[in-house]
Amino acid sequence: MSTLTPVSSFDDLRSLVRQLPQPDTAAAEACRRHEAELTKPAGALGRLEELTCWLSAWQGRHPPRLDRVLILVFVGWHEIAKHKVSAYPAEVTDQMVLNFQAGGAAINQLARLAGAELQVIPVGQGRPAHDFTRRPAMSEAGCVRALNIGLSAVPEDIDLLAIGEMGIANTTAAAAIAAGLYGEPATAWTGPGTGLDTSGVAHKAEVIQGALDRHRAALKDPLEVLRYVGGRELAAMLGAILAARLRRVPVILDGFTSTVPAAVLQALDPASIEHCRSGHCSAEPGHRRLLDRIGQRPLLELGMRLGEASGAAVALQLVRAAVACHNGMATFESAGVSRKR
Numbered sequence: 644m645s646t647l648t649p650v651s652s653f654d655d656l657r658s659l660v661r662q663l664p665q666p667d668t669a670a671a672e673a674c675r676r677h678e679a680e681l682t683k684p685a686g687a688l689g690r691l692e693e694l695t696c697w698l699s700a701w702q703g704r705h706p707p708r709l710d711r712v713l714i715l716v717f718v719g720w721h722e723i724a725k726h727k728v729s730a731y732p733a734e735v736t737d738q739m740v741l742n743f744q745a746g747g748a749a750i751n752q753l754a755r756l757a758g759a760e761l762q763v764i765p766v767g768q769g770r771p772a773h774d775f776t777r778r779p780a781m782s783e784a785g786c787v788r789a790l791n792i793g794l795s796a797v798p799e800d801i802d803l804l805a806i807g808e809m810g811i812a813n814t815t816a817a818a819a820i821a822a823g824l825y826g827e828p829a830t831a832w833t834g835p836g837t838g839l840d841t842s843g844v845a846h847k848a849e850v851i852q853g854a855l856d857r858h859r860a861a862l863k864d865p866l867e868v869l870r871y872v873g874g875r876e877l878a879a880m881l882g883a884i885l886a887a888r889l890r891r892v893p894v895i896l897d898g899f900t901s902t903v904p905a906a907v908l909q910a911l912d913p914a915s916i917e918h919c920r921s922g923h924c925s926a927e928p929g930h931r932r933l934l935d936r937i938g939q940r941p942l943l944e945l946g947m948r949l950g951e952a953s954g955a956a957v958a959l960q961l962v963r964a965a966v967a968c969h970n971g972m973a974t975f976e977s978a979g980v981s982r983k984r
């Protein structure tokens with residue numbers, strides 16, 4: 644398998660973003676033409692039809708296929724957790740890694756059901772992202788290491804990738820990045836995460852606002868925002884989304900936290916996340932706001948608020964439904980069905 648060359652600096656990453664491959668418009672066109680021949684009123688499968696042509700465009704083939712689907716869950720640790728910004732204690736992150744390995748987490752069940760391989764990738768275990776109320780969450784070298792973990796995690800022979808995360812307190816980092824990226828107050832992006840009450844959310848927003856105020860001068864550049872107030876699993880997710888683009892692998896995004904790295908990438912180049920679709924809109928209030936900002940319409944809205952790629956994994960069933968119809972249906976001609984009058 645060919646490997647993508649790791650980046651050695653933020654500038655290196657920026658130059659990768661300037662060389663992004665484009666979708667295969669001929670494959671997408673072949674998909675649209677075939678869609679029109681299938682035994683149904685034109686457009687009757689609604690958004691499922693768009694999904695198949697999106698797959699064709701990025702896979703560069705018609706018909707699209709879903710033989711190998713991969714779910715990557717990046718795990719990160721956060722010193723910011725000590726500010727009581729999560730409803731759960733920091734040790735849950737390690738405990739959940741064991742739970743993933745034992746097959747007991749929600750994503751283990753959903754990945755199996757979706758016919759997807761699941762890989763859980765710890766990012767900087769033993770080296771939590773620093774308390775960003777005091778100093779940057781990561782050095783540039785540390786952030787680059789995390790980006791490279793994501794860049795190298797995407798094989799070239801997969802048909803579809805879903806990404807997700809685990810890391811107690813990472814909705815704090817995600818909200819801080821979103822606020823920093825768009826230059827907005829922390830309150831606009833802060834939510835309950837694992838289940839804070841109203842006063843807990845207010846405290847979380849204060850912690851984030853304090854960090855934004857402290858680092859204000861550094862928050863002019865999207866990658867610096869990620870480095871100052873982010874976390875290692877968020878950087879790795881950005882690397883994986885970028886790797887997928889470079890390999891022309893379509894991506895399903897999960898919740899608020901996994902959509903934030905996509906927004907950072909989009910801030911570097913507005914067209915850089917065209918290979919991504921939002922699997923669902925989570926109950927974390929910042930997610931709807933972020934999806935509007937990056938121009939994505941989620942496939943599902945189920946009130947899920949888990950992370951772990953769980954919403955993306957449920958959405959994979961819709962992608963499978965779309966491909967099953969597109970690749971399995973008869974045409975008007977083959978079935979002898981009359982066309983529109």
Ligand SMILES: Cc1cc2ncn([C@H]3O[C@H](COP(=O)(O)O)[C@@H](O)[C@H]3O)c2cc1C
Pocket residue numbers: 728729730731735739808809810811812813814815835836837838949950951
């Ligand atoms: C048992 C458990 C399993 C999880 N799986 C994902 N998360 C989710 O919750 C965390 C983010 O929320 P916050 O910022 O409020 O800590 C992340 O680990 C995320 O993946 C979980 C959280 C818990 C408690």
Ligand SMILES: O=C(O)c1cccnc1
Pocket residue numbers: 814836837897898899900901925926927930948949950951
């Ligand atoms: O939307 C998310 O990504 C989310 C929400 C709550 C907890 N963890 C993740």
